[in-house]
Amino acid sequence: MAVNLDQALFSQSTGKTVLITGAARGIGAATVRQFNNHGANVILADLTPLKDAAEEVIRTLAHPDRAIFISVNIVNWAELTACFEEAITKFGSVDIVIANAGIMESHPVLDLDAVDENGRLLENEEAGRVIDVNLKGTLNTLRLGLHYMKSKPEPKGSTKSILLVASTSSYFGGTGVTAYIASKHGVLGLLRASQIVARENGVRINAIAPFLTPTHITAGFAKRWDEAGLEKNTPDRVAEAIALVALDPERQGNCVLVAGKYLRELEDSRTKLFPSWLGEDVTGFMAKAMQFFVSIGGYVLPKY
Ligand SMILES: NC(=O)c1ccc[n+]([C@@H]2O[C@H](COP(=O)([O-])OP(=O)(O)OC[C@H]3O[C@@H](n4cnc5c(N)ncnc54)[C@H](O)[C@@H]3O)[C@@H](O)[C@H]2O)c1
Numbered sequence: 001m002a003v004n005l006d007q008a009l010f011s012q013s014t015g016k017t018v019l020i021t022g023a024a025r026g027i028g029a030a031t032v033r034q035f036n037n038h039g040a041n042v043i044l045a046d047l048t049p050l051k052d053a054a055e056e057v058i059r060t061l062a063h064p065d066r067a068i069f070i071s072v073n074i075v076n077w078a079e080l081t082a083c084f085e086e087a088i089t090k091f092g093s094v095d096i097v098i099a100n101a102g103i104m105e106s107h108p109v110l111d112l113d114a115v116d117e118n119g120r121l122l123e124n125e126e127a128g129r130v131i132d133v134n135l136k137g138t139l140n141t142l143r144l145g146l147h148y149m150k151s152k153p154e155p156k157g158s159t160k161s162i163l164l165v166a167s168t169s170s171y172f173g174g175t176g177v178t179a180y181i182a183s184k185h186g187v188l189g190l191l192r193a194s195q196i197v198a199r200e201n202g203v204r205i206n207a208i209a210p211f212l213t214p215t216h217i218t219a220g221f222a223k224r225w226d227e228a229g230l231e232k233n234t235p236d237r238v239a240e241a242i243a244l245v246a247l248d249p250e251r252q253g254n255c256v257l258v259a260g261k262y263l264r265e266l267e268d269s270r271t272k273l274f275p276s277w278l279g280e281d282v283t284g285f286m287a288k289a290m291q292f293f294v295s296i297g298g299y300v301l302p303k304y
Contacts, residue, residue, distance in 0.1 A: 003256050003263040005244040012159070012247045014039035017091040019084065021074050021141055022101025024050035026215035027165065029057045030239035031098055032067065038243075041066040043087045043094075045080075046101070047073055074101050074137030084148050096246050097145035100165040102134045102183075104217045109178040127179035134183035135190075138164060142190055142205070150201035157204065157249025163242055164191055164207040166255060171209065171266065188255065191267070195253045196298075204252045206245050209266060210238045211259035231260030 018035045022028040023044035036042045044054040044067065054069040061067050068090055072083040087094050107114075109127040116122055142162060149160040169177065169184040191207045198205040213233040214222040225232060241258045245251055257264040274283045293299055 001265040001269040003265050005241060005263065006248065007244070009244050009247040010034075010038040013243070015041075016095040016159075017041040017043070017087065017093055018096040018098065018246075019043040019045060019087050019094050019145075020098040020100055021045045021072070021137070023098075024054035024057060024069075026217075027210065027213060027235050027238050027242070028098070028100045029053075030235035031100065031242050032057055033061065034236070034239045034243040035096075036067055037062045039063065039066075040096075041091045043067075043083070043091075044069045045072045045074070045083050047071070074140055075132050077140055080140050080144055084144050088148065094145070094148050095160060097141060097149070097162045098165070098242060098246065099138045099141040099145070099162065100242075101137060101141075102165065102217075103130055104177060104180045105130050108176075110176070124179075130179035131183045131186075134180065135186040138187055139190055142194060146194075146197065146201055146203055149203050151203075153199060153202040157252070158202040159249065160202055161204045161206070161246045162198070163246040164205065165242065166191070166207040166209045168209050168211045168257065168259070170207075170255070171257075191253065191255060199252070204249070206251045206253065207255040207267075208238065208242050208245060209255050209257045210241075211257070213238050231262060233258055233260055 013035055018040050020028050020031050020042060023032050024046040032042045032044055044057060046054050046069070048071040051069060051071060058064050058067045058069065070083045070086055072079045074080055084094060105126050107126060109124050112121065114122045114124070142164065145162045151158065151160055164187050166187045167184040169175065169181045170188040173181045175181070187207065191205060194205050210233055211231070212218055212222065212225055213235055215235060238258050241256055241263065245254065245256055253267055255266045257266055278286070
């Protein structure tokens with residue numbers, strides 16, 4: 001489903017407070033600029049070593065007095081809680097959360113040559129870190145965002161909003177970047193699994209799935225991609241999509257693919273494809289199964 005981003009939504013930024021993780025560089029820093037240039041307060045939440053980079057971003061903003069850096073590792077619950085509380089103390093509330101921080105492995109996770117002197121395969125600790133930051137860190141950000149922004153659901157669409165930065169790797173696995181792909185598929189799981197609670201608590205949760213965007217994590221091949229003449233993003237293009245989807249009161253549970261000139265909504269369109277993907281019979285069965293869970297008050301959890 002093609003998407004037209006409504007630039008008029010930027011007027012909704014004024015006076016809002018936006019907390020952005022991984023905001024010191026790349027897509028996060030570009031998102032900071034989009035919101036702050038349109039009058040929003042911004043919290044640049046990033047790792048301590050990125051403090052100078054974040055402060056440099058703040059110096060170049062349209063409204064530097066409406067921006068603060070907070071040092072945080074999103075995997076650390078206490079640090080992230082303190083980050084939300086500091087943001088609320090400074091600006092009075094948090095209205096929008098952009099769960100953007102993410103990392104990619106630097107060595108292939110399925111490297112079967114990574115063996116010790118006895119030929120035993122070595123554990124890949126980096127894969128664990130990728131899954132921790134991209135999945136556990138995003139879950140932490142999502143839960144705290146819901147906690148600090150929950151409100152009465154609004155009939156015209158809530159102004160409180162969480163935007164998860166997913167990836168084309170949330171839908172496709174062809175590049176074989178195993179831990180990253182698995183973690184970004186997980187982000188899509190968070191998007192889908194959080195919708196009921198989000199609606200009950202007056203928060204909209206959506207996602208963006210960028211394709212190649214020249215930043216730190218794609219530096220190893222961005223030039224060759226360019227030479228191949230493939231569609232590519234700029235951080236600003238992705239940031240604009242992030243901001244406008246986060247601000248759009250009509251979007252709930254959407255994920256928008258951003259690949260250069262291509263902008264596509266992927267979740268509603270996937271639901272519409274169920275009959276041709278699964279067949280009418282399985283689609284009907286799945287719908288009845290969902291009604292069953294609703295009728296018993298949700299999935300009944302096992303006791304341990
Ligand atoms: N660049 C692309 O082509 C592309 C494509 C699809 C999705 N994405 C996603 O976009 C997001 C931003 O990535 P980017 O391309 O701007 O890369 P980047 O490396 O420039 O930025 C990532 C930021 O996240 C921060 N970060 C990493 N771990 C953190 C942690 N534990 N706690 C707090 N902050 C942490 C980093 O310090 C950095 O500032 C990521 O989630 C990435 O997976 C990027």
